[in-house]
Each structure stands twice: as C-alpha cells, then as structure tokens.
Amino acid sequence: MSVDLSISDIRKVYKQKSLSEKDVKANPLEQFHAWWDEAMGAHIDEVNAMTLATCTTDGRPSARIVLLKGIDKEGFVFFTNYTSRKGTEIEHNPRVALLFFWKELERQVRIEGNIEKIDEADSDTYFHSRPVESRIGAWVSPQSSTIPGRDFLEERRKETELRFKDSDIVRPPFWGGYIVHPLYIEFWQGRPGRLHDRILYTKKDNNWAINRLAP
Ligand SMILES: Cc1cc2nc3c(=O)[nH]c(=O)nc-3n(C[C@H](O)[C@H](O)[C@H](O)COP(=O)(O)O)c2cc1C
Secondary structure, eight states, rough: OOHHHHTTTTTOOSSSOOOOOTTOOHHHHHHHHHHHHHHHHHHHHTTTTEEEEOOTTTTTTTEEEEOOEEEEEEEEEEEETTTSHHHHHHOOEEEEEEEEEEEEGGGEEEEEEEOOOOOHHHHHHHHHOHHHHHHHHHHHHOOOSSOOOOHHHHHHHHHHHHHTTSOOOOOOOTTTEEEEEEEEEEEEEEEEEGOEEEEEEEEEEEEEEEEEEEO
C-alpha cells in the first residue's frame, strides 16, 4: 500500500477536557443537554448537524447528515422526505444510529435506537415555521430519486410556486419528522495519548446503566 504522508501526518492531541463516570448525569438525555449547552456556548458552526446511519433489511448501511431540530425526554427529532432513501430504509428497518462530532470541544456523541415518525400535527407546526422557499423545496424534490437534470427542479419550482400562489403552502404528505428513541448513548471526550474517556449509557427495563469503555 502506498502511504500519502501528507495525510498520515495529520495528528491532533486532545487535551481540553475530561469526562468521569462520577460527574455525569444519571440520565443520558440530561447529559446530552449539558454537552449541548456547552456546544452552543462554544458557537460551533452547524452544531445541530448529525450523521444519521440507517440500514437495509439485508444489512447494507448508509449514512448522511441531517439537522437535529428538537430534543425532549423521548429522544432526538429531525425532518426529511419520508420517501427518500433513508425513509425507505427506516420503513424496512427502524434501527438507526446518530453521531455528533463537535471537534471544537474534542467530543463525539454516539446514539443508537429505534426510530418512528412524529405526530402529523407536530410536523405541520414545524413545516409552517420554515421559510417559504424551504416549504416550496419540500414539494419540489423527489428526494433520492434520479432526475434528468437541474432544469427538472427549476421547472417544478415554478409550477409549485404557481400552485401555491394564492394559498397556504401546506406540508406535503411525504415530508415530516422522525424521532430517535435512544437505547445506547456514548459520550466521548478526547484525551492525550489516545487514552480517551468513553462513558456509555445502555437502557435496560427503563433504567440506564452507566459504564466506561476502553478507548
Ligand atoms: C449540513 C447538512 C444538513 C442537512 N440536513 C438535512 C435534513 O435536515 N434533512 C434532510 O432530509 N436532508 C438533509 N441534508 C441532506 C442529506 O445529507 C441527504 O443528502 C438527503 O437527506 C438524502 O439522503 P438519502 O438519499 O440517504 O435519503 C443535509 C445535508 C447537510 C450537508
């Protein structure tokens, strides 16, 4: 194998913070909130961008970025097209993973759990909070389908703008929110010498067990 030294020389020493099982909250969603507040305080660009991994029934994984739009005691909410590739994979296999990487704080958060659609009324509320062009965009894009070219989108945009010229841009039935109910949440804090801190919460019978993992 030829090794590109300019890549292999990229290295970073993580030394900002530590994480101890003695200091974390008993509930991982509260712990997530604590880290979220710090991430907001650190003015991380696109702090709510997270990788969503889904999987086909025959075990082929796929991953992409989506934006976190809400957190409550039940889990993590994002919005998308229900007929997209991710939507189809979720339909067949509702087990997913989420990943945050907040490099400014030398942290990652790994989440695994079950996903379901949120209530239609909640999707409606969020949809109506979006800018007009995003609402039009949701109607225009048959997300993840092959399209003949950019013109296809521009033509559909014009058609959709005309269609809703004098009326409210309602939420498309194929677009809405999902919530990920976590069963596994791991908080990773980079440490020197690659001896990072990893605190794992696993859910069993509605209780959260807390363990430390080797880095
Ligand atoms: C920063 C960023 C934020 C994104 N946010 C979303 C989002 O909230 N919802 C969404 O459907 N796609 C979002 N996307 C696009 C997805 O990564 C992806 O291209 C799209 O959802 C289609 O994925 P799929 O074919 O696997 O379904 C975002 C992409 C980036 C880079």
